[in-house]
Structure formats: C-alpha cells, structure tokens
Amino acid sequence: MPKSLLGNLTAEQFLSDYWQKKPLLIRQAVTQFDWQPQLADLFALASEEDVESRLIEFKQGKWSCESGPFRLSRFKRLAAGDWTVLVQNVNHHNAFAAELLHRFDFIPHVRLDDLMISHAPAGGGVGPHFDSYDVFLLQVGGKKRWRISSQTDLSLVDDAPLKILQHFEPEQEWVLEHGDMLYLPPKYAHEGVALEPGQTWSVGFRAPSAQEIGGAFLDFLRDRIALDGLYADPDLQLPQDPARLPDDFVARIATMLNGIRWTEDDVRSFVGHYFSEPKAHVFYDGPEDELSERSFASKLTKQGVRLDLKTVLLFDDSQFYINGEALAVPADARPALQQLANRRQLPAQAYPAAVSAVLYTCYQYGYLHLG
Incomplete structure (x- = not known):
C-alpha cells in the first residue's frame, strides 16, 4: 500500500482510530493517475449494456434519477449545471481503476465492493445524504466542497427518487482538490457540491443487511439440505371444525422443520459462495482461440x-x-x-x-x- 494513501497513518492506525469511528481527510492521498477519464469516456461507459449507471438532475427544486444504459444523445440535452452522472464498477472496465481499488486491501477483499466515478459540472451534486457503508471519496480533477455531519436525524425527503436528508446540519467543511480523499464511516451525513467541473472516485464497501444475508443463506440451504420422510398422521381424529388449523398438525410440521440444521462450516461455505458471486449484469468470456x-x-x-x-x-x-x-x-x-x-x-x-x-x-x- 503506498504510504500516501492514508497520509502519515499506518493501516493499523487507521483501522484502530478511524475505521467505522470518525471521518478522516487525507490531502494528496493519490498523486499519480495512470488513467483519468474524460467526460466523454464516462458517457460512453454509461451507454454500455453491462455497465450500471445513473443520471441525477435537480430541476425546479425537484430531484430526478434515471438509470442507464443511456443513448449518447441523452447527454446532449443536459443543462449547464445541476446534474451528475455516476458510473458503477469502473474497476470492471479499466485496469488502473481496478488496481486503485485493490490498494485498499488493508480491508479484506470480501468487504470491497466497487469503485464508482461520478462527474458533475460546477454547482452539481446529489444532495445531502448518507451511505449505509464506509466510503472513501477521492477528488479527481476540479474542486468540490464537502460538508459533513454526525447528526442522528436521518429522516428523508418524502417522495424523492433519492435518499435526500430532510434536515441537514453540517458540522465540518472542506474543499477537496485533485488527489485529496475523504473517508466517512457508515451513516455519516454528507453533501458534496462541485466548485469546478470534476470527478469523485468513490470506493465503497459491502455492508449487507441482516435481512439480506438471512434470505440469501436460506436460499443457499434450500439447495443443500435433504430432509427425510413424508407427512403422516395415522392417528387422525374427526375434526369438529374442518377449517381450523389442528394443533397436532402444526406440531408435526414443526418437528419436520426441526430437521433443518447448519454448522459453522455451512456458514463459511455460504460466505465464500455469496461474497464472491458476481452481480447480475456481470458475465465472463472464455478465450476466443483457446489454447491447449x-x-x-x-x-x-x-x-x-x-x-x-x-x-x-x-x-x-x-x-x-x-x-x-x-x-x-x-x-x-x-x-x-x-x-x-x-x-x-x-x-x-x-x-x-x-x-x-x-x-x-x-x-x-x-x-x-x-x-
């Protein structure tokens, strides 16, 4: 890991003092870029079928959000300001972006999600919001003003297509220039507004909800469990109310379901499968001229x-x-x-x-x- 990525901190110091605890501003975290896309490059990516992208606009006091892929002609209708284009998983499409993402390997790979690039003209942004996961915000070209808050009021604007905070009370403010990076823990309120046209490269981390993990694990088990036997009730009695759920029926079903068991090895296997599984839009192509x-x-x-x-x-x-x-x-x-x-x-x-x-x-x- 290049030392400058965390400033003068070691990875151990960062994890101990900042990770999921408090924000950190790092000036000149990345000083050399082997690839720096132009706006046309991002528009081209956003027009691809296998690329996740969004276009966010703020018009007449209202937010709108469109999902790609986009026709290139869509971008010709953009106003001078008040818009942002976001391209997810740029690390899937550019080697430097992938290499930069994996400089963050002081966090286990299982937690790394993607590198997203957003571009906004002067005045552009996506409103005050919070993320449910840790994020590093790297400024690439131009300048952006970031305001952040540790507020606990995370109520959202009703009927907005984005998770815009209803009441944002900034506590700290910085202007980030090319190469500067801001780390924010989960649910830390923040708002970025471009002072000059530029990009934010966002390194995000996977933080699935318990509900998501529970559902995925049950799906995983469904394909792997084998429960023996069939339902049987040889001692069945004449029911007084045929439509009532019989207590002994419910008890027998409960006994059958008690056969569902899992071990730590099952959970470990699930984690390996689930957290390495590609997203739905990701495909792999074998070699055209396969070698022996x-x-x-x-x-x-x-x-x-x-x-x-x-x-x-x-x-x-x-x-x-x-x-x-x-x-x-x-x-x-x-x-x-x-x-x-x-x-x-x-x-x-x-x-x-x-x-x-x-x-x-x-x-x-x-x-x-x-x-």
Whole structure:
C-alpha cells in the first residue's frame, strides 16, 4: 500500500482510530493517475449494456434519477449545471481503476465492493445524504466542497427518487482538490457540491443487511439440505371444525422443520459462495482461440497470469471460491492460488503441474488471462 494513501497513518492506525469511528481527510492521498477519464469516456461507459449507471438532475427544486444504459444523445440535452452522472464498477472496465481499488486491501477483499466515478459540472451534486457503508471519496480533477455531519436525524425527503436528508446540519467543511480523499464511516451525513467541473472516485464497501444475508443463506440451504420422510398422521381424529388449523398438525410440521440444521462450516461455505458471486449484469468470456492445456502451461512460465478485472477469488483454510463457485485446489497448489487471490496476479515462472491445471480451468472460463 503506498504510504500516501492514508497520509502519515499506518493501516493499523487507521483501522484502530478511524475505521467505522470518525471521518478522516487525507490531502494528496493519490498523486499519480495512470488513467483519468474524460467526460466523454464516462458517457460512453454509461451507454454500455453491462455497465450500471445513473443520471441525477435537480430541476425546479425537484430531484430526478434515471438509470442507464443511456443513448449518447441523452447527454446532449443536459443543462449547464445541476446534474451528475455516476458510473458503477469502473474497476470492471479499466485496469488502473481496478488496481486503485485493490490498494485498499488493508480491508479484506470480501468487504470491497466497487469503485464508482461520478462527474458533475460546477454547482452539481446529489444532495445531502448518507451511505449505509464506509466510503472513501477521492477528488479527481476540479474542486468540490464537502460538508459533513454526525447528526442522528436521518429522516428523508418524502417522495424523492433519492435518499435526500430532510434536515441537514453540517458540522465540518472542506474543499477537496485533485488527489485529496475523504473517508466517512457508515451513516455519516454528507453533501458534496462541485466548485469546478470534476470527478469523485468513490470506493465503497459491502455492508449487507441482516435481512439480506438471512434470505440469501436460506436460499443457499434450500439447495443443500435433504430432509427425510413424508407427512403422516395415522392417528387422525374427526375434526369438529374442518377449517381450523389442528394443533397436532402444526406440531408435526414443526418437528419436520426441526430437521433443518447448519454448522459453522455451512456458514463459511455460504460466505465464500455469496461474497464472491458476481452481480447480475456481470458475465465472463472464455478465450476466443483457446489454447491447449500444454500450450497454456508453456505460456504461463513466460507470461504469468492475472485475474480478470471482474473476478473475485477468496479462500479460507480448506477451500477456494471464485465468482460464486467452489474451486477445487490440490494441497500443493494452494500457496500459488493464495498468492493469486491476494495479489490478483502471478509472475512468469515455472509452476507445478497441479497449479497449471487449476489455472487452466479458470482460463477456460475467462476468470483469468495470460500476461
């Protein structure tokens, strides 16, 4: 991790003193950009079918929000100000954005979500709001004024298409310039207004609700549990009220459902599958001219491999998970696959046959690429 990303703080100091506790302003957190998209580049991304994007406008005192993909002609009708275009998961489409996102690996990969880029002309913004997750807000080009508040009143404007705070009471204010970054804990009220045309690169983190996790885990169990037997009631008695739910019927059903059990290993497996699963709009393309396994192994020694920008590879002590699937990895291949998961690439060198075989399977699915 480049030292400047957290200013003069170590990752340990940041996690101990700031993470989910209080905001942090870091001047010149990122000083070098290998890629800095123009507005036309963001418009082009927002017109793609496999890109999540939004266009937010503030007209005559009312907010509007449209979801992409957009026709490019839509952007020609924008006013001089009072709009913002947002493009999600830019890390899926640009190598520098992906590399920048993974500089935040002082937070476990399982918590990393995406890098979103928003562009606003002078005066543009999305109103005072809060996020339910931690966020780093990096200014790229131009200047933006941020006002923040630790207020507990998070009531929202009625009938707005966005979660706009009804009562915003700013406590602190800064102007961020190119390369400056602001960290905010969850539910910290904030409002950013562009003073000059520019971009905000937002690094967000996954913080699913208990309801979301509970529903997903029950779906996970449904495909894996096997309950024996059929309902039976050989001692059935003549009912006085045929439409009443019999107590013994409910008790028998309860007994059948008591057969649903799960262990910590089940939960661990669920976490690996669920948190590596790609979003609905994400697809992978296998190689057009697929190499044979032997040719792949030969090129691996000369080129190394890198994960696809969209790939998520996670592991624990006993299993690997890639893009929502369990990945079989022999014991002698685990160190190399752990390195690939942590660093998202493997250098060019000779690898054992077991490593090459696992990598080749991932290559066939388009989960990783040579070079």
